[in-house]
Amino acid sequence: MTMLKSKFARYVLQKFGWYLVAFFIAVSLNFFLPRLIPGNPVRVLVSQLATGGVQSDALARIYDNYMREFGLDQPTHIQFFRYFRNLFRGDLGTSFMLYPGKVSDLIREALPWTVALQIPTILIGWLLGNILGAACAYKGGKFDAVAFTLALAVSNIPYYCLAIILLYGLAVHNPIFPVGGGYSFGNFPELSLSFFLDALHHYTLPFLSMIVVALGGQAIGMREMALYELTTDYVHYSKALGLSDKKVIRYVFRNAMLPQITGLAISFGTMMGGALVTESVFSYPGIGSLLFTAIRQADYPLIQGCTLIITVAVLLANFLVDIAYGYIDPRIRAAQLGER
Amino acid sequence: MGEVLILVLRSRRFMIGAVLFLTVLAFGVIGPRIVHRDPFQMVGGLFDSPSEKAMLGTDNLGRDVFTQLMYGTGTSLLIGFVAGVVATCIGVTVGAVAGFKGGFVDELLMGITNILITIPSIVVLILLSIAIRSRSAMVMGVIIGITSWPWTARAVRAQTSSLKTREHVDLARISGYTAVELIIKEILPYMFSYIFMAFILQFSGGITNEATLSMLGLGPFQTVSLGVMLHWALLWEAVRTGAWWAFLPPVVFLTITSFSLMLINAGLDEVFNPRLRKS
Numbered sequence: 001m002t003m004l005k006s007k008f009a010r011y012v013l014q015k016f017g018w019y020l021v022a023f024f025i026a027v028s029l030n031f032f033l034p035r036l037i038p039g040n041p042v043r044v045l046v047s048q049l050a051t052g053g054v055q056s057d058a059l060a061r062i063y064d065n066y067m068r069e070f071g072l073d074q075p076t077h078i079q080f081f082r083y084f085r086n087l088f089r090g091d092l093g094t095s096f097m098l099y100p101g102k103v104s105d106l107i108r109e110a111l112p113w114t115v116a117l118q119i120p121t122i123l124i125g126w127l128l129g130n131i132l133g134a135a136c137a138y139k140g141g142k143f144d145a146v147a148f149t150l151a152l153a154v155s156n157i158p159y160y161c162l163a164i165i166l167l168y169g170l171a172v173h174n175p176i177f178p179v180g181g182g183y184s185f186g187n188f189p190e191l192s193l194s195f196f197l198d199a200l201h202h203y204t205l206p207f208l209s210m211i212v213v214a215l216g217g218q219a220i221g222m223r224e225m226a227l228y229e230l231t232t233d234y235v236h237y238s239k240a241l242g243l244s245d246k247k248v249i250r251y252v253f254r255n256a257m258l259p260q261i262t263g264l265a266i267s268f269g270t271m272m273g274g275a276l277v278t279e280s281v282f283s284y285p286g287i288g289s290l291l292f293t294a295i296r297q298a299d300y301p302l303i304q305g306c307t308l309i310i311t312v313a314v315l316l317a318n319f320l321v322d323i324a325y326g327y328i329d330p331r332i333r334a335a336q337l338g339e340r
Numbered sequence: 341m342g343e344v345l346i347l348v349l350r351s352r353r354f355m356i357g358a359v360l361f362l363t364v365l366a367f368g369v370i371g372p373r374i375v376h377r378d379p380f381q382m383v384g385g386l387f388d389s390p391s392e393k394a395m396l397g398t399d400n401l402g403r404d405v406f407t408q409l410m411y412g413t414g415t416s417l418l419i420g421f422v423a424g425v426v427a428t429c430i431g432v433t434v435g436a437v438a439g440f441k442g443g444f445v446d447e448l449l450m451g452i453t454n455i456l457i458t459i460p461s462i463v464v465l466i467l468l469s470i471a472i473r474s475r476s477a478m479v480m481g482v483i484i485g486i487t488s489w490p491w492t493a494r495a496v497r498a499q500t501s502s503l504k505t506r507e508h509v510d511l512a513r514i515s516g517y518t519a520v521e522l523i524i525k526e527i528l529p530y531m532f533s534y535i536f537m538a539f540i541l542q543f544s545g546g547i548t549n550e551a552t553l554s555m556l557g558l559g560p561f562q563t564v565s566l567g568v569m570l571h572w573a574l575l576w577e578a579v580r581t582g583a584w585w586a587f588l589p590p591v592v593f594l595t596i597t598s599f600s601l602m603l604i605n606a607g608l609d610e611v612f613n614p615r616l617r618k619s
Contacts, residue, residue, distance in 0.1 A: 022455045026463070033467035149353075152606055156598040158548045160555060161591045164570070168579050168587070179580050273462035273552040280555075281574060295470070295557045296575075303470060307463045314460040 011326045011333045019319045026311045031083050034300050035076070041300055042066045045096055069094055070301070092308065093301040097294070103305035106290060111309065113182050114286035117206055118275055122267050125214030130260055132215065133222025134253050137230060138245075148223060155216030159274030163209035163281040170205060177205050180283035206282045210275060214267060221263050225256035258329055265321035269314045276310075347611045354607025360600035364593065368413030379403065379411040379564050387576075387583040397585035399569070400576035408564050409589045415565040416547050417597070419481040423546025426485025428539040431492025436523050438493070439500025450497065453490045461487040465549065469558035477560045484549045485542075492538045499531045533612045537605055544601040551594055566590040 046063045067073045070093065071082055086093070092103035132151065136144045154162070171179045183189065183199045229235065229252045238248050279288025287306055294302035326333045348354055384398040391397070396405035438449035464487045472479060503509065504527060512526045528535070547566075553559060554567025555574065569590040573579065578586035 018451075018455065019458065022458045025455060026459045029459075029464060029467055033471045036471035038473055152602045153595075153599050156544065156548075156602045157595045158551055158598070160552075160570075161595050164574075164579055164587055164591050168582075168584060172580060172582055269458070269460040272460050273465075273549070276462070277552055277555045281579070291466075292556055295466075300470070303466070307466055310460060311463050314463075315458060318458050 007333060008327065012323055015319065015322050015326070019315055023312070023315055026315070027084070027087065027308065028080075030304055030308050030311070031080055034304055037300070040072070041096070041298070042070060042072060044298070069100075087308075092305040095294075095302045096299040097297040097302070098299075103301050106302065107287065107305050107309050110285060110287045110290045113284060114275075114279065114288065115313075117203070117210070117279070117284065117286060118271070121207055121210045121214060121275075122264070122271060125211045126218050126260075126264050126267060128211075129215040129218025130222045130253075130257060133219035133224075134226045134249065134256065136219065136223045137226035137256075138249050138252070144223075148220070151216040151219040151223075153216070154212050155220055157213060158277075159210055159213050159271070160277040160281050162213060163206065163278045166205050166209045167281060178202050182285040202282075202284075206278055206284050210271070210278055213274070214271060217267070218260065218263055222256060222260055225259055226252055229256045261321060261325045261328070265318045265325075268317040268321070272310055272314060344611060348607065351607040351610055353603045353610065357600045357603025357605075357607060360596055361604060364413060364597050364600065365417065367410060368415075368417050371410040372414055375407070375410065377404070377407045379408045381407075387578065387581065387586060389583075390585050396589055397583070399586050400572050400578070405569075405585055405589060408569055409566075409593065412564045412566045412569050412590065413593055413597075415477050415560065415563050416550055416567065416594075419477050419484065419550040419560070419565065420543050420545075420547035420597075422478060422481025423484035423488065423549065424539050424543030426482055427489040427542040427546070428492055428535065430486065431489035431538065431542075432496050432528070432535055434489065435493040435496025435498075436500050436528065439497040440504055440519065440523050440527065442501065446497070446501075450494070453493045453497075456490045457494070462549075462552065465553055466556065466558065469553055475558070475560050477563055477565070480550060480553070480560050481546065484546050484553075488542060488545055488549070492542065495538065496531070496535070499534060500527055503527050503530055533608065537608055537612075540601055540605045540608075544598045544605075547594070547597055547601075566594050 042063065045066065046059055064073075071079050074082070090104055092107065095101045095103050095106060098106065129151075132147060136147050136151075167179065171177045178184065178201060180202075182202055183195065184202075189195065235248060235252060238251065276288035276291055278284075279286045280292035283289055287309060291303065291306040293299075294306060380403060382398075382402040383394055383404045384402045386398075386400060386402060388394060388398040388402070394404045394406065396409065399405055399408060434449050434453065438446045438453075465483065468483050468487070469475060469480075472483070475483075500523075504522075509522060509526045512522055517525065550559070550565060551567035551570065554565055555571045557571060559565060559568040559571060567590075570587060573583075573587040573590075576586075578584075
């Protein structure tokens with residue numbers, strides 16, 4: 001038992017190492033890529049102020065001030081070092097468009113909305129998709145033909161396409177749901193039943209538009225896995241023994257489910273782009289809408305803050321799934337540690 | 341080969357997908373060469389509804405939506421195609437070299453691949469797009485391609501490392517083939533179907549990625565694509581003001597394109613994996 005435990009600890013440690021490298025690379029990209037932008041963003045920012053009729057010596061002072069504020073007066077390697085140091089202090093810099101608003105504050109406000117939308121969608125979509133996929137494989141025939149084609153259809157619609165159709169159909173054309181936002185105008189985020197119900201009302205359409213697509217993608221993967229399992233010896237044997245269909249499908253489901261855990265990890269990364277746009281379609285007050293505005297306003301610190309938080313979230317989710325997978329399936333641990 | 345062709349033609353999924361895709365292709369690629377209209381020309385006012393003059397109405401700047409749709413479909417297909425070619429080329433090269441060489445090269449290449457898989461590609465795409473100021477359709481295709489190859493590399497590597505142990509590869513090796521010759525002549529042809537299907541997936545993914553980036557406001561410059569159309573429609577509140585002609589056509593075309601590519605892929609999958617063919 002202790003040996004098993006230490007092996008698992010080694011597995012976790014090794015995974016952690018890989019993710020640390022990924023994190024370092026992602027943060028470096030996050031730092032260097034926006035610095036490739038030709039021209040000095042601060043000069044652009046200051047020249048925008050100039051149209052407001054500010055005196056030129058005042059402009060020069062503002063320019064110097066901004067350069068210091070954004071740390072751009074230092075050589076690149078010092079900026080890089082500072083960037084890392086500030087990151088661990090939770091300081092993501094100052095926003096251009098909402099100067100002197102802190103990027104970390106803006107993200108802190110938006111993050112809970114995104115988490116509340118994404119995590120349930122991914123988990124429920126994954127679970128329902130797997131059940132549907134297994135049912136397709138097991139039932140076959142007409143059911144499979146219809147359900148599989150439907151799953152193919154929805155899984156490949158970009159998320160926001162369905163979002164736009166739902167928004168138009170169920171909020172604009174037939175005003176059943178609100179046309180956007182996270183809660184009604186005049187309502188404030190607080191812990192009360194009326195706010196909760198209002199938020200839920202706003203939540204429905206973004207949730208629906210994302211879950212249908214997520215479900216379809218998982219169903220396709222599961223169907224293939226389950227079709228494979230159905231041809232294995234243990235299934236033939238169980239059937240020959242006269243086990244009930246219900247029991248056989250439960251075995252098949254459990255075995256086919258295991259590789260699907262990787263599907264869960266993939267979802268966290270691949271769903272991100274679509275989910276970000278879905279948020280901005282519904283003007284949902286999460287990271288996606290924030291990023292949308294930041295890009296439009298060329299607010300580089302805020303863009304960097306958003307991309308960073310997305311990266312961290314996806315890496316963290318993947319890491320947790322990897323650990324869970326290694327815990328459930330000993331073969332994965334062995335393969336990772338190079339024992340097989 | 342003839343047998344495969346018959347199976348392909350008999351697959352209903354493949355045929356429906358192919359017909360849909362060819363229709364979209366003809367519309368977006370041949371269409372603009374026939375009508376020769378300027379997609380940026382203003383023909384009416386803000387969100388004019390469909391009329392005889394403009395079959396699908398006008399957009400936020402009074403431009404003809406039908407013309408925009410035609411040129412936009414062409415651009416989106418081009419970006420998706422370039423992305424698909426780039427991603428497949430990099431993925432196949434990395435995967436084949438890693439799988440064939442094994443050892444340290446394999447571990448290094450797969451280490452890089454696995455790290456790139458964990459970093460969400462949309463983040464890298466956003467950062468690359470804001471760093472590159474003049475984004476033409478070609479540049480966008482290349483950017484999308486170089487961020488989406490890792491999946492292909494991983495799959496090709498797995499296939500290569502199993503194929504390289506076959507006897508015909510050993511035979512070729514003792515006849516003096518070099519490593520490059522072995523990979524090109526003795527390994528890659530055996531997974532051609534696989535690579536082709538990976539390309540179709542990358543193609544479809546490229547179109548979707550273009551739309552995502554464009555909708556976030558990072559689309560190609562001085563050209564119209566399906567994503568760019570949606571970006572303007574969203575920004576000018578076409579959905580909430582009920583101007584369906586401004587957003588529904590690009591949504592429908594995006595959906596049909598990716599659905600048709602998916603059907604083609606599923607059809608080919610049935611042909612190449614008899615396991616999936618259920619009578």
